[in-house]
Amino acid sequence: MITIEHKKNCSGCTACYAVCPKHCISMQSDDEGFLYPVVDTKICTDCGLCNKVCPIENPLDLTTKSFLHYVVQNKNEEELTKSTSGGAFLPIARYVIERGGVVFGVVCDGEMKVRHEWEETIEGCLRFSGSKYVQSDVGDSFRQVKQFLEEGRWVCFSGTPCQVAGLKAFLRKDYERLVLVDLVCHGVPSPLFFEKYVDYHSVRLGSKAVAYKSRDKESGLGYQASVIRFEDSTKKYSLGMEGDVLMRCFFSDYCSRPSCYECAFKTLNRVSDFTLFDCWGAKEENEKLKKGAATNVFVHTQKGEAIFSVIQNQFEWAESDLNRVIDRDGIMILNSVKCPPKRETFFVDLQHFSISEMEKKYLDTSFVRTLRILLKNYFYRFGLFEWYLKIKKWIGKK
Ligand SMILES: Cc1cc2nc3c(=O)[nH]c(=O)nc-3n(C[C@H](O)[C@H](O)[C@H](O)COP(=O)(O)OP(=O)(O)OC[C@H]3O[C@@H](n4cnc5c(N)ncnc54)[C@H](O)[C@@H]3O)c2cc1C
Ligand code: SF4
Numbered sequence: 161m162i163t164i165e166h167k168k169n170c171s172g173c174t175a176c177y178a179v180c181p182k183h184c185i186s187m188q189s190d191d192e193g194f195l196y197p198v199v200d201t202k203i204c205t206d207c208g209l210c211n212k213v214c215p216i217e218n219p220l221d222l223t224t225k226s227f228l229h230y231v232v233q234n235k236n237e238e239e240l241t242k243s244t245s246g247g248a249f250l251p252i253a254r255y256v257i258e259r260g261g262v263v264f265g266v267v268c269d270g271e272m273k274v275r276h277e278w279e280e281t282i283e284g285c286l287r288f289s290g291s292k293y294v295q296s297d298v299g300d301s302f303r304q305v306k307q308f309l310e311e312g313r314w315v316c317f318s319g320t321p322c323q324v325a326g327l328k329a330f331l332r333k334d335y336e337r338l339v340l341v342d343l344v345c346h347g348v349p350s351p352l353f354f355e356k357y358v359d360y361h362s363v364r365l366g367s368k369a370v371a372y373k374s375r376d377k378e379s380g381l382g383y384q385a386s387v388i389r390f391e392d393s394t395k396k397y398s399l400g401m402e403g404d405v406l407m408r409c410f411f412s413d414y415c416s417r418p419s420c421y422e423c424a425f426k427t428l429n430r431v432s433d434f435t436l437f438d439c440w441g442a443k444e445e446n447e448k449l450k451k452g453a454a455t456n457v458f459v460h461t462q463k464g465e466a467i468f469s470v471i472q473n474q475f476e477w478a479e480s481d482l483n484r485v486i487d488r489d490g491i492m493i494l495n496s497v498k499c500p501p502k503r504e505t506f507f508v509d510l511q512h513f514s515i516s517e518m519e520k521k522y523l524d525t526s527f528v529r530t531l532r533i534l535l536k537n538y539f540y541r542f543g544l545f546e547w548y549l550k551i552k553k554w555i556g557k558k
C-alpha cells in the first residue's frame with residue numbers, strides 16, 4: 161500500500177487514489193496546503209495496485225517514436241490574448257472537440273479553487289486558457305477520462321508533467337483517441353498560499369474575489385500582469401509579474417511542492433503527445449512571429465504529428481532551432497529548482513503572518529525596487545514601455 165515517508169516522493173498526481181478498487185485512498189491536504197494520499201488501512205486489502213501505478217515508484221517508458229519542435233502563435237486574436245504565451249493549447253482542444261470529444265484542463269472557479277474540469281465546447285475550453293500558477297486539484301478526473309475513453313470518445317487531458325504521467329500510469333494501456341498535453345513546469349505553488357493571497361486582496365478591497373489570472377495580457381501582448389477580479393466590478397487588483405507577491409514567491413521557489421525540488425519528470429522525451437512552454441524570443445525564431453507572444457511546442461508521437469498537420473493552419477508557425485530553444489527557454493525542461501534555505505520557515509510563518517508581512521520578510525521591498533515596479537507598470541499603461549526598455553538598455557551600457 162502507498163505510504164508517504166518522504167514528501168518529495170509524491171507529486172500528488174492522484175493515480176493511486178484513482179486506481180484503488182476499494183476506494184480506500186483519500187487525497188488530504190497537509191499543513192502547507194498540498195494534497196497527499198492517505199489510506200484507510202481498515203479497508204485496504206494490500207493488493208498493491210496503488211504502488212504499481214505510482215509514476216515516481218515506477219518510471220514510465222520514455223522511448224520516443226517522434227520528436228519535432230516548433231514555435232507557434234495562434235492567429236485568432238481572442239485566443240492569443242486569453243492564453244499565456246502563443247495560445248498553442250486551444251487548437252489542440254478544438255481538434256478533439258470537433259470529433260465529439262471531451263477536453264480536460266485547469267480552471268480557477270468562482271470559489272477561487274484551482275482545479276481540473278472538463279468541457280465539450282471550445283467556448284468552455286477558453287476557461288482553461290492561461291496558466292494558473294497553483295497546484296490544481298485533479299479530483300476524479302482520471303476516472304472520468306477512463307470512462308469517456310471506454311465509451312469510445314476522444315479525450316484531451318492537459319496538465320503538469322507529473323499529472324500527465326500519473327494519468328498514463330493509471331490507464332495502463334494506450335488509447336488511440338487520447339491526446340496528452342503537458343507543460344514545461346517550473347513547479348507548483350501551494351493552494352494554501354494562493355488562498356491567503358486571494359483573501360488578503362478581498363479584505364483589502366472589500367469585495368469577494370471571483371476570477372484570477374496569473375499572466376493576464378490585458379495591457380498588451382508584451383506585458384503580463386497578475387489580475388484578480390471581484391464581485392464588485394469596480395474593484396480590480398492588477399500588478400505586473402515582477403511586483404506580484406505570489407509570482408515573486410513562485411519564482412523565488414519558496415512556495416513550491418516538495419516534489420518539485422527533485423522532480424522526477426524533468427526529461428526531454430515525455431509520455432505526452434505535446435509539450436508546451438513559453439518562447440521568449442519569438443522574433444528571433446521567425447519574422448512571421450513579430451507580434452511577440454509565442455509558444456514552443458515539442459511533438460513526441462506520431463499521433464501528435466498527425467494532429468499538428470491538421471491544426472497548423474490556425475497558427476503562424478515555424479520549425480524551431482532546438483539547441484537555441486533549450487538554451488534560451490528550456491532551463492526548466494531538465495532542471496529542478498533549488499529549495500531555498502528559508503522555505504521551511506516560510507510555511508511556518510504562513511500559518512500566522514499576513515501576505516504583506518510575508519512580503520516584507522521574504523522579498524526585497526526596497527524603495528528602488530518598488531519604484532522600478534511602479535514605473536514599469538505606468539510606462540506600459542501610457543504606451544511608453546518601448547521607451548522604458550530603450551532607456552533601461554542605455555543605462556545598462558553606461
Ligand atoms: C504550474 C506551471 C508552471 C509552468 N512553468 C513553466 C516554466 O518554467 N517555463 C515555461 O516555459 N513554461 C512554463 N509553464 C507553461 C506556460 O505557463 C504556458 O502554459 C505555456 O507556454 C503554454 O502557453 P499557451 O499560451 O500555448 O497555452 P495556454 O492557453 O496558456 O494553455 C495553458 C494550458 O495549461 C493548463 N494549465 C493551466 N494552469 C494549470 C495548472 N495549474 N496545472 C496544470 N495545468 C494547467 C491549461 O489546462 C491549459 O491546457 C508552466 C505552466 C504551469 C501551469
Ligand atoms: S493496496 Fe490496494 S486496496 Fe490498499 S490502498 Fe492500495 S490499491 Fe487500495
Ligand code: SF4
Nearest residue numbers: 170171173174176214
Ligand atoms: S505520486 Fe501520485 S501515485 Fe505516487 S503516491 Fe503520490 S499521488 Fe500517489
Ligand code: SF4
Nearest residue numbers: 171322345347420423
Ligand atoms: S515540478 Fe515536477 S513534481 Fe512539481 S508540479 Fe511540475 S512536474 Fe510535478
